[in-house]
Amino acid sequence: MIKSRIFARRFFHTARCKKVDFLRKSCNVRTLQQCSQIKSKILFVRHFHNSRNSWMPVVSFNLSDIGEGIKEVELTEWFVQEGDEVAQFDSICEVKSDKASVTITSRFDGVIKKLHHEVDDIVLVGQALVDIETSGSSDDDNQDEEEVSEKVIVDRDDEENINLITKKALASPAVRSLAKKNSLDISTIQGSGPDGRVLKEDILNLIKGSDSKPVRKPTISPPVPVSATIPAEDKIEPIKGIRKVMLVNMTEANKIPHFGYNDEYDLSNLVSVRKDLKHEAKKHDIKLSYLPFILKAVSMSLSQYPILNSSISDDMENIIYKSSHNIGIAVDSPHGLLLPCIKDVQNKSILEVAHEVIRLQNAGLDNKLHPNDLSGGTFSISNIGSIGGTYAHPVIFPPQVAIGALGKIQVLPRYDREGDLRKAHIMCVSWSADHRIIEGATMSRFSNNIKYLLEDPSRMVFYLK
Structure with missing residues (x-):
């Protein structure tokens, strides 16, 4: 009995340390002090229970046949990134064949786990575009395992601060793509939409605000004498897309x-x-x-x-x-x-x-x-x-x-x-x-x-x- 109590006490201490470490890693430098203040107000409630193994199936979303005898396409743009949540009919990417451009939409609800190609890659019909962790669960009939679940109870005054530290920014794939094109970190943007969702207007306002900043005049430095002329290198460009079809x-x-x-x-x-x-x-x-x-x-x-x-x-x-x-x-x-x-x-x-x-x-x-x-x-x-x-x-x-x-x-x-x-x-x-x-x-x-x-x-x- 005494040994069981000692084991449980050590286990709780280890779990609490891991939780605190997770919060520290989730914070940036500016919020470390805030994390330490909130940490003291967090109460961990734990209980043991027996449950089945739950898992989220990961499926490969392949490029389907888009007709007209097209065997391959050029991937021109991604609308999602790894970790993004998507729903059915959300835009995944845009591909271009020798005949037209087509927007590929998702057939599943879930989270993007892996992008299989880069922009400008050639994708064959039937090849995987992305891996999606779909929403769903399954029971393992052969094995039960003992799990420790933790519930975090936070003071109401600090609930908003915790969300700001640990919650992933809410935004549509199109808004994430716009932020990425303008080199903006969407996780640092305070959204004006429901539940803090980042809207397109939030991104445009930031861009407009950065454009209005005064531009410093560059410092003119004396010309540096060139000792030798660097020879130009030949450029190799793969033949693809419409030009490849024209070649054939x-x-x-x-x-x-x-x-x-x-x-x-x-x-x-x-x-x-x-x-x-x-x-x-x-x-x-x-x-x-x-x-x-x-x-x-x-x-x-x-x-x-x-x-x-x-x-x-x-x-x-x-x-x-x-x-x-x-x-x-x-x-x-x-x-x-x-x-x-x-x-x-x-x-x-x-x-x-x-x-x-x-x-x-x-x-x-x-x-x-x-x-x-x-x-x-x-x-x-x-x-x-x-x-x-x-x-x-x-x-x-x-x-x-x-x-x-x-x-x-x-x-x-x-x-x-x-x-x-x-x-x-x-x-x-x-x-x-x-x-x-x-x-x-x-x-x-x-x-x-x-x-x-x-x-x-x-x-x-x-x-x-």
Whole structure:
């Protein structure tokens, strides 16, 4: 009996020391004195009880198949860190494929235990993104063990101080990410939300306050003489993302024998028509360009020469004629060259085509294109003239068999049919076709038909369906 009392007394002393050490480790330098003051007011109440082993299962959250045959993605941003609490549908990270950016959300409630990848890493479909300790418990039917539980009773005056020392800051993953980007320690920020939750406004106020501080002028030191020139080093950059897909596609395109054809169109009449219709387009919040007219003329010409809207079967035995005119438009985005396509141009009005052009261009620049916008193309147009240049040598995008490049519209002197010199709006056009199934004469007739429609837009109205 005496031995049992001595053992219990030693055990309680050890547990109390461990508790005090835990509080000291949880405090920073400024709060050590506060910890020691509060420590004397803490009463430890302990009792022995028998309980089952309780545990929180840790599951691996893997990258699921996001469709369109995508096998790998680039991890562009983490919205959580190890130790963060997440709920179902909270944002975990953002990944980018060659076709679109996708935000990955959590399927579990729990705590992030491990991040398996760094930003800019390539993640394969099926690989683990994070480990999540999910909320739940399980009983061990084979073994009971004796545990010591401790309950801490604190004076009400010191309860708030204890919470400030030991409690983890409450904040959403987005707020934690914002704090991290601005090098702020979120655990030191007093939140204004419920239960002390740190809100986005708290972070922005701190940032705004730091920006308003006067900036010290740097001390100008005398220049240090340079004894030797340090040679520049070569930079090695891995090929990934959109550029990697472009490398694969253009390697395949190099296997296609290209036939080139160039011409120039007089768009003087189209310039006048567009000028008259710009006011009408503004009623629909559309900034009308020349491209919708050109795309519609291309579609009308594809109806007459359907072999240009086809592809070759994998076994090289058949030509597959496409029923829809899904015309891709090249977009020069900060993330690389994109080729979203306007679906069923043959069934759309010029106004509807103009709306789709603006939507796809804006989405491409913001990296917000949907995978469906980037798939199913049957013909392509590159509007290189919006940047500059006249003629180009466009490269076919497999499995398509033809592509066109539009040069900039120039005001040049030209003779009319009566021999009089006049001012003309000239656009140079370059075509490339798969010479395995398309003859030069076919491409020439196709281009002439587009020229016929664009040089007198009233003909487009006559033949529109």
